[in-house]
Each structure stands twice: as C-alpha cells, then as structure tokens.
Amino acid sequence: GDALTFVIQEHHAQALHWDFRLEHEGILASWALPKGPPTDPKKNHLAVQTEDHPMEYATFEGTIPKDQYGGGEVTIWDWGTYELEEWQDGKKVVATLHGQDDGGLGGVRKFSLFNTGGSGPNKDPAKNWMIHLMKDPASASPEPEPARAADDAAPVDIEPMLASLGKVETVARKEKDWAFEMKWDGIRAIATVRAATKDSDGSVTLTSRNGRDMTATYPELAELVDCVDVDCVVDGEIVALGPSSRPDFGRLQQRMGLTKSRDVERERSKTPVYLMVFDLLHSDGESLLRTSYDQRRERLAEVVSEGENIYVPEAFEGSLDEAMKSSKELDLEGVMAKQRDSVYLSGRRTRTWLKLKHSSTRDVLIVGWRTGTGERADTFASLLLAAHGDEGLVYLGRVGTGFDQHQLQSLRKTLDRMSRKTPPVEVPSEDRHDASWVTPSLVGEVTFGGITEAGRLRHPVWRGLREDIDPDDVGV
Numbered sequence: 001g002d003a004l005t006f007v008i009q010e011h012h013a014q015a016l017h018w019d020f021r022l023e024h025e026g027i028l029a030s031w032a033l034p035k036g037p038p039t040d041p042k043k044n045h046l047a048v049q050t051e052d053h054p055m056e057y058a059t060f061e062g063t064i065p066k067d068q069y070g071g072g073e074v075t076i077w078d079w080g081t082y083e084l085e086e087w088q089d090g091k092k093v094v095a096t097l098h099g100q101d102d103g104g105l106g107g108v109r110k111f112s113l114f115n116t117g118g119s120g121p122n123k124d125p126a127k128n129w130m131i132h133l134m135k136d137p138a139s140a141s142p143e144p145e146p147a148r149a150a151d152d153a154a155p156v157d158i159e160p161m162l163a164s165l166g167k168v169e170t171v172a173r174k175e176k177d178w179a180f181e182m183k184w185d186g187i188r189a190i191a192t193v194r195a196a197t198k199d200s201d202g203s204v205t206l207t208s209r210n211g212r213d214m215t216a217t218y219p220e221l222a223e224l225v226d227c228v229d230v231d232c233v234v235d236g237e238i239v240a241l242g243p244s245s246r247p248d249f250g251r252l253q254q255r256m257g258l259t260k261s262r263d264v265e266r267e268r269s270k271t272p273v274y275l276m277v278f279d280l281l282h283s284d285g286e287s288l289l290r291t292s293y294d295q296r297r298e299r300l301a302e303v304v305s306e307g308e309n310i311y312v313p314e315a316f317e318g319s320l321d322e323a324m325k326s327s328k329e330l331d332l333e334g335v336m337a338k339q340r341d342s343v344y345l346s347g348r349r350t351r352t353w354l355k356l357k358h359s360s361t362r363d364v365l366i367v368g369w370r371t372g373t374g375e376r377a378d379t380f381a382s383l384l385l386a387a388h389g390d391e392g393l394v395y396l397g398r399v400g401t402g403f404d405q406h407q408l409q410s411l412r413k414t415l416d417r418m419s420r421k422t423p424p425v426e427v428p429s430e431d432r433h434d435a436s437w438v439t440p441s442l443v444g445e446v447t448f449g450g451i452t453e454a455g456r457l458r459h460p461v462w463r464g465l466r467e468d469i470d471p472d473d474v475g476v
Helices: 055-059 146-153 168-172 219-227 261-270 293-303 320-329 405-416
Strands: 004-012 016-024 027-033 045-054 062-064 072-088 092-098 108-115 128-133 162-165 178-183 187-194 203-207 232-240 273-283 334-339 349-357 360-370 382-389 392-399 435-438 443-448 461-465
Touching: 004 027, 004 055, 004 349, 016 045, 016 055, 016 072, 027 055, 027 128, 045 055, 168 320, 168 349, 178 293, 178 320, 178 349, 187 219, 187 273, 203 219, 219 261, 219 273, 273 293, 320 334, 360 392, 360 405, 382 443, 405 461
Parallel strands: 162 349
Antiparallel strands: 004 016, 004 072, 016 027, 027 045, 045 128, 062 072, 072 092, 092 108, 108 128, 178 334, 187 203, 187 232, 232 273, 334 349, 360 382, 360 435, 360 443, 382 392, 443 461
C-alpha cells in the first residue's frame, strides 16, 4: 500500500512544544511533546494526546494568530514516511520513522507511544501518554541511517546550528530546561581536527558559517591539535580581546579576511585571536549530532583541553537572572540559552537555542555611501543600508557613527571596487543626495535603538563587516 506520512512540528505557542503527528485512517493522530522526541532510550518523554488534524496540516508552516487556539510560530522539525508495527487505539503505537537527512531525527528512528492512564498531568486519562525511543532502529528497516552515515563520511561539511533571537520571559517560564552560556562577540567557526599520530603532526581546518576556509587567517588556532587526543569536530567562536580582556568585535575586524601570510603575521602580533569552544559534534569517528546538549557538553570537557589560544568556557552555573547580570557586568553581548535536551541541527536556525541580548543588533547590506567632508573628505560620511524583503531589497536607512579611521579607509577602498551607476534599492530623495552606489554584496552589522514607522533603523551604530554571513541570508 501507499507509505504512511509523519510530521513533527516545532510549535512556539504559549509554551514551546513539538507536535508529533502520524497518518492513521485518513487523519493525523497527534501528540504534543513538551520536551520533543526523546534522544536517549533510557529517558521517556511526556506525550499529551491532542485532537486529530486533517492531512493537509502535514505540510503547514507559518504563524497562527495569537487569539486562535495554538497561536504562535510553527515550523516543520522533521517529516517523512513511517512503517507501522502496532496500533492499539488508546493504548499503544509502535512505528519506525524515516526522517530527512537534515531533519531533527537525523534519519531512521523507532518509537513506542503508550498510554499511562491516570498516571500523568491530565485529568483525562486518555490524554496521558509517554513516548519511548527504541534501541537499534536500523534493525527494523533494511535502509541505512543516512544522516549519521553522511556525517561520519564528511564531518567537515557540518554547518553551524543557528540560534533565534529570544526573550528572557520565554526562557524564564521553564528555566530548569535551559542551560546558559555567555554570548561571545566574535565569528562562528567549525573546527575539524585530525589528531597527531606517530606519523603525522595532525591538522586543524577552520570553516566559517557560510563555508569559507579561514584556516590561513587564524594560524594560532592550529594549537587546537595539541588540545585533543582523537579526531573531532567542534563548534566555537573566534574572538579578539580588547584592553579590558573582553571580546572586542572591532579589533577582530583587523584580522578578518586576511589571507596573505605577511599580512596575517603582521596583524597577529598586534591582535591575537582565541577560540571559545562550546560544542562537540564528532569524536573519534562517532557523530554526536543526535545526542542532547547536556551529553555533548559532558563529552566536550573530556575531549578538549585548554591551551594558550583555546578556551572551553563552562556553561554558567546559576539562574537566568544571574547569567544576564554577569554578562552585563562583563560587558558582553548577552546570554545564549540552550535547551538541555536539544539535538544539534546542522545548518538550521532553531528556537531550542536562543540569543538573549542586552541591545538590538542586526545584519545589513551596504547599498551605497554618501560623500564625506572635513576629516572624512577622503572616506565617506555614512553608509546606506538595506536587507532582502519578499519583493526585493528594502531600504533601512544610513549609519554614520561607530567607525574608526582604519575601518573608514579600508571600507572606502573596498566600496570603490564595487561601484555601480544606479541604486540597487528605492532610496528617499533626501538620502540620495551626493550618494554613490555599490553592488549589495557586503554584509555589515549594526546596533540600533528600534525601527521607525517608515521602516528605518533608529540610531544605528556600525559594528563591523560580517564576511562570515552570506548576503542572500540578510533579510528584513
């Protein structure tokens, strides 16, 4: 017969949960999983049976209005087909799910759902279920486990998992389910390490979030090979430190994009960089992408030791309020909140990792610049900014503060090589005066105080270029 459909949707309603839906007799039988599908056969998760949904809902992603049932953001976490082994109405379901290579399940997973009757949080015993991850899902199906096999074959191709902007109150509702890390003000790097052997000195490859090889730009981070005894892949942040020994994104700009060894060595002596390692994705041939955050952090402490330029900062021990206060006192960007049960979704932006910032920042595209006067006669007065919208580029305003002299001069040289005759976006006449236009392929970052009614950034301040971000990913 035809294959049966399943879908798991990440649902940001009043409380974050995952909707687990299985096709059955023409409808989608549904359960709400407050902690998501289990990743450890030894730990069952609560599953609350909800109303059946029509089959059309299997492809739904989008926003449910807040005044409606289930109001909030819905995204598809994984989907595919499943093999039914057992279905006892109201009692038990056993099914083997075949998810997507880049989905949340990571391939083939076999689950058992069973009703617990009066043992559960709901007064209605029919709603109280648990979901159990069964061992050795591959034995239930002749197909291989695609994601894990691919990960082991080419770990260097892993892309960073990305966090969404979050609110403190969202995390505070279920604070015990979250771990907190300081948010480092640098650029992400996936480091693939081949450990040293009797016949080899080992190697380190650094890859940016948009796939650029950064190994030659930061040679001091080759020290990572001395900090491990096994081949591994780690996720971290490259930072430069300012006078107060805190991450300084402006100083890091002086190192970004350099590839000539002479230039790298000159700046390296002035501005050394450090790698803050916070996640372990592969270790000694084993993929850890589908293990929980807590398990990965535990393994990270065992596998990677610290060096002169390599740090493994521990997760913050304390409450969310204390983490935010500590971050503020250290003059850091904010806090990263990560769900303890969350798996690592390579290349995906999720809400199981949240950025809790003290101030608003965003990525922007440079579309032009305005002529400077006085001290800025040879550089520029301000940059004109935009981002991708549904129907093309959208103008965001201009930024004229936050630049040091080095940034002004180097940016002007770069902009001169990117000039074009016409504006790439509709710009108001008052900002078009004495403007020069450029191809919108340079990504920058600004802080700002809000958005005006006209859609412009309020009081933007330049922070620096973001060569690690693809211009196509800069959206409104």
